[in-house]
Structure formats: C-alpha cells, structure tokens
Amino acid sequence: SQQGEEDPQALSIQEGENATMNCSYKTSINNLQWYRQNSGRGLVHLILIRSNEREKHSGRLRVTLDTSKKSSSLLITASRAADTASYFCATAAYSGAGSYQLTFGKGTKLSVIP
Amino acid sequence: DGGITQSPKYLFRKEGQNVTLSCEQNLNHDAMYWYRQDPGQGLRLIYYSQIVNDFQKGDIAEGYSVSREKKESFPLTVTSAQKNPTAFYLCASSSQGGTRTNNYGYTFGSGTRLTVV
Numbered sequence: 001s002q003q004g005e006e007d008p009q010a011l012s013i014q015e016g017e018n019a020t021m022n023c024s025y026k027t028s029i030n031n032l033q034w035y036r037q038n039s040g041r042g043l044v045h046l047i048l049i050r051s052n053e054r055e056k057h058s059g060r061l062r063v064t065l066d067t068s069k070k071s072s073s074l075l076i077t078a079s080r081a082a083d084t085a086s087y088f089c090a091t092a093a094y095s096g097a098g099s100y101q102l103t104f105g106k107g108t109k110l111s112v113i114p
Numbered sequence: 115d116g117g118i119t120q121s122p123k124y125l126f127r128k129e130g131q132n133v134t135l136s137c138e139q140n141l142n143h144d145a146m147y148w149y150r151q152d153p154g155q156g157l158r159l160i161y162y163s164q165i166v167n168d169f170q171k172g173d174i175a176e177g178y179s180v181s182r183e184k185k186e187s188f189p190l191t192v193t194s195a196q197k198n199p200t201a202f203y204l205c206a207s208s209s210q211g212g213t214r215t216n217n218y219g220y221t222f223g224s225g226t227r228l229t230v231v
Contacts (some may be wrong), residue, residue, distance in 0.1 A: 004156075033219055040227075042120075042204055043157075045219030088156060101172075102220060104149075104156040 004032075004089040004105030012111040019076040021108040023089030024069075030100055032065055034074050035088045037107070043088065046074075081114045117141065120205050120223035126231045127192065127199060135190045135226045137205035144209065146188035147220065150174060151202045160203075163188055192228065200230050 007022045023032070031050045035043040049056045049065045049072070056063045062075040076083055086107040095101040118139045127133045139146065145164050149157040159172030163182040177196025182188055188207075192199045206220040 035220075035222075040202075040225070042118075042222035042224045043206075043220070045221065048219050101159065101162070102147075103159075106154070106156040 004091050006105045006108040010109045015112055015114050019079050021074045021087055023072045025091045029091045029093050031092045032072050033090045037086045079112045081112050084112045118223035120226050125228045130194045132193050137188045138186055139207045143207035147206045148190045149204045202227050
C-alpha cells in the first residue's frame with residue numbers, strides 16, 4: 001500500500017530558484033525519508049527525519065515534518081540543472097513481528113532549466 | 115567500494131519462462147528488499163528479508179519467489195505465474211539497529227529492467 005503522496009507530481013523551475021515538494025501520509029510513522037532517482041537508475045537516500053524532529057538540514061536540502069498534519073516538505077535551495085530527477089518520500093512504520101516497512105509515494109518529477 | 119550490485123541490467127523473458135534477478139551487497143547489512151517500479155509510479159514491495167534463511171511477503175508477492183541463503187545475496191525469481199512482469203526491479207538493503215528501531219536509510223542497487231517478449 002502506498003502511504004506517501006507527493007505534491008506536485010511535476011515541477012519545472014529555472015536554475016537558481018528554490019524547489020519545494022510536499023508529502024502527505026495517513027498513519028503514524030517512525031521516521032520519514034526522502035530519496036532521489038535519476039532516470040533509469042536506483043534511488044539515492046537524501047535525508048531522514050525522525051517523528052520527534054521538526055526540521056533537518058543537509059547542504060542545500062531542508063526537510064520539515066509536521067506530525068499533527070501528517071505532512072512533510074523538501075526544499076532544495078539554489079537549484080542546479082544536476083538536481084533534475086524524481087524525488088520520493090518514504091514513510092517508515094511499524095508493521096508488526098518486530099519489523100518496520102518503508103512505503104514510498106509516487107514521486108515528484110523536478111526539472112531544473114539551465 | 116561498498117554497495118549493492120544488481121544483474122543483469124536488462125533482461126528479456128519469454129512467455130511461460132522463469133527468470134532470476136541477482137542482488138548482491140557487501141555492506142554487511144542485515145535486511146534486504148525487492149521493489150517493483152512501474153512507469154510514473156512509486157515503488158511497491160515484493161519481498162523482504164531481515165535475516166538469513168528468513169523472508170516475508172510484501173504487498174505484491176504473487177508470482178515471485180526469493181531465497182536468502184547468504185547474508186550478501188537475495189535473488190528474486192519472476193515465475194510464469196506473474197502475468198505482467200514487465201517493470202523496473204530494484205533491490206535495496208539496510209542496517210537494522212534492532213527490532214524496535216529503524217532509523218536508517220536504504221541503499222539501492224541500479225535496478226534491472228525486465229521486459230516480456
């Protein structure tokens with residue numbers, strides 16, 4: 001089952017602008033993660049934010065988490081053409097029998113125009 | 115360099131044929147996963163394994179089988195019972211800090227694109 005829903009589905013911006021992507025989810029989570037996928041490649045882990053954290057930074061990335069609204073946002077500042085990719089949010093939730101499962105959304109396709 | 119290797123990169127399957135996708139990791143990760151990705155879609159979990167000789171079904175396990183005889187290897191077999199196997203298959207692994215925590219990201223392989231001919 002897919003829990004995370006990214007918004008928008010596609011985003012096109014000029015190089016140097018900021019890009020913001022949002023993710024909403026339905027059930028309680030342990031943590032939320034963001035991944036990047038270049039066309040035809042595997043996913044690359046970008047950042048993880050725990051359920052008791054509200055904001056996290058990594059380089060040009062800023063992630064926020066609002067557990068009361070069950071939503072997260074990923075901000076990429078000063079975008080570059082090389083940031084062109086699909087971005088996925090994934091929620092980690094306890095699935096029973098001592099295990100957690102990571103559930104992915106459908107992704108936001110970001111195009112950065114030089 | 116540590117990482118996950120998936121092979122082959124491209125695979126073609128004839129109707130009624132079983133095919134096996136390889137996934138090997140040298141990260142010493144306990145947990146391994148298989149996902150399926152269809153065009154414009156997110157990832158759907160096929161099978162996962164937390165320890166050697168144990169694995170669990172994911173959301174779309176029908177028509178697939180796996181084994182976990184070694185920590186490093188988690189091959190996926192797409193059987194003839196899978197009626198729509200054309201997709202991009204991704205293998206991932208993660209370190210688990212115990213059964214009650216999972217604050218680790220996943221490491222993904224580069225994927226195998228399977229096409230029915």
